Structure formats: structure tokens, C-alpha cells
Amino acid sequence: MTNARIENSDPHTFTMALRRMQSFVEAAGEALGLTEDPLQTEVGMKIEEATKEDLKVENLDLNKEICDIINTTEGGPEQAVRAIKRILQNSLEKFPKTTLFTLTVLETCVKHCGKDFVFLVCQREFAFDLIRQVISPNMEPSKDIQDKVLTLIQSWALEFSSDRELNGIAEVYMYLKNK
Numbered sequence: 001m002t003n004a005r006i007e008n009s010d011p012h013t014f015t016m017a018l019r020r021m022q023s024f025v026e027a028a029g030e031a032l033g034l035t036e037d038p039l040q041t042e043v044g045m046k047i048e049e050a051t052k053e054d055l056k057v058e059n060l061d062l063n064k065e066i067c068d069i070i071n072t073t074e075g076g077p078e079q080a081v082r083a084i085k086r087i088l089q090n091s092l093e094k095f096p097k098t099t100l101f102t103l104t105v106l107e108t109c110v111k112h113c114g115k116d117f118v119f120l121v122c123q124r125e126f127a128f129d130l131i132r133q134v135i136s137p138n139m140e141p142s143k144d145i146q147d148k149v150l151t152l153i154q155s156w157a158l159e160f161s162s163d164r165e166l167n168g169i170a171e172v173y174m175y176l177k178n179k
Contacts, residue, residue, distance in 0.1 A: 037086075043069045043076055044083035051087055051101040058104050066105060067112040077117035080109060081126070088133055096142050099134065103148045110156065122160050124168030127153060131172070150176070 038044045046069060050062045070076035084106050091098035110121055120126060130153070133139075135146045157173030160166035 038079055038082035039086055041079045041083065043073060043080045044086075047080065047083045047102070047105055048087060050105050051091075051098050053091075053095040053098045055097070055101065058101055060108070063105050063108040064112060067109055070109060070113045070117055077113065077120055080113075080117065081120045084109075085126075085129065085133070088130075092133060092139055092141070096145060099141075099145055100148060103134075103145070103152065107152055110152075118160065119165060122156060122166035122169040124171055127169050127172035131176070 039048055043066060046062065046066045050059055050066060066080070070080045073079070084102055087102045088099060091102065106121065109117055130149060135141050135149050141149075153169060153173050153176065157170040161170035
């Protein structure tokens, strides 16, 4: 893309493309071992604490503390999303309670964190990763986990579909609805 095209492009489109590129670069850096393990960050450690399989019930106060960390830490939204994805990836099929607790942390963060966090979660790539990692047929998730993921996607699609930057989640919802 030339400088003239960048300068003349729609600011929302440019911002979305820049954020997507940053997300891809961060994922590649993590995969290559060039960036920090998301579970070793302050927010990652708190998310891990809030999603332990041996917890009897969810700790809603800790979930809100996680939101405060995300909202006040530079790079907090990205670190949190990466930590959530990692915990989901590690817990599937083995630790269903951890998976449900992680989905609750995610839901709480969407409700109480800023637009930067919501932007990351509402991207088509994140939603498809959530489906692929958590409720794909070869994963054999529990009905509770399937229902939770589908309910989250539906509620976010309805809530954020009017915002062009956040309509990726609505696209995924429509894809699922038509399936």
C-alpha cells in the first residue's frame, strides 16, 4: 500500500488493519518464542488463578480485578486475550470446569473492559478460533461448554453488530446461524 493510499484510506479501516497486523505479529512472536508467555504476565497469572479446575465456584471479585488490570496495563487487552486463548487451548477435554471459568472471565472482560479488549474479542479470527478450539465436533465438549460459547457469540453479535470495527463477531454468528 502506498503512503498516499494509507493517508487517504478510511481511518476505521486503517485502524482495524493495523490492529489485526499487530495481533498476527504478536502471535507469530509467541509461536517463535520471541515474546513473553501470556501466562507469565500479571494479567495472565490472575486469569490462571481465576480459572483453576479445583475452584468450587467462580470468583467474580477476581474477575473484576482482572478487568482493572487489563484496563490499566499497557498491552493489557492483548495479554489477556492471549492468556485466555492459551488456557482454553490447554484445558479443553481435560478440564471442563477450567474451560467454563475461562469463558466466564472472557464474558466479564467484554462487559467491563474497554473497547481495545472488545475489539480483539469481536474479530472474526478470534471467534472462529473459539469455535474451532472449544466446540468443534472433534473436541467433544460438554453441552454446558457448547451452550456458553454459542450464547456468548450470539450476545456479542447482537450487542456489537452496529459498530463496523466489531462486526466480525456478527459475521461468525450469521455463519453459525446459517449452518
